[in-house]
Amino acid sequence: MKLREKLLETLSFLEPMSLEKIYLDLDNDFLMKNKSLTSEDLENELKALVSSKKVKLIKEDNASLWIKIFPRKPLITRLLEYLKSLYKTK
Numbered sequence: 001m002k003l004r005e006k007l008l009e010t011l012s013f014l015e016p017m018s019l020e021k022i023y024l025d026l027d028n029d030f031l032m033k034n035k036s037l038t039s040e041d042l043e044n045e046l047k048a049l050v051s052s053k054k055v056k057l058i059k060e061d062n063a064s065l066w067i068k069i070f071p072r073k074p075l076i077t078r079l080l081e082y083l084k085s086l087y088k089t090k
Contacts, residue, residue, distance in 0.1 A: 003037070003045050006030050008054065008068065016058050016065035019043065 010025045011017060017025070019039060031037065046066055049055035058065040073081075 003034070003041065004049065007042070007045055007049065011055060011066060011068040013068050013070050016060075016067040018063060018065055019046075022046075022066065 006026060007022065010022055010027075019042060023039070023042065046055060046057075050057050050066075054069060054071075055066050056069050058067065
């Protein structure tokens with residue numbers, strides 16, 4: 001499994017996580033298979049996730065925290081759901 005996929009599994013929608021907390025929450029089997037993994041690798045992958053807008057970077061008290069962004073539904077899906085809700089109320 002790729003580091004990016006593992007980070008997306010590890011990161012939370014509810015709680016911003018520091019680099020140390022992310023590293024501690026990573027799966028042990030994954031870490032054993034990737035013994036050469038460094039904090040620089042984690043930071044580079046997190047930067048890529050931030051630029052792809054799947055993760056948000058929060059700067060707080062000289063610390064960097066990351067939180068997963070809940071994906072929005074496409075506009076057409078939201079409109080259809082809204083129209084269905086209007087139809088059901090009548």
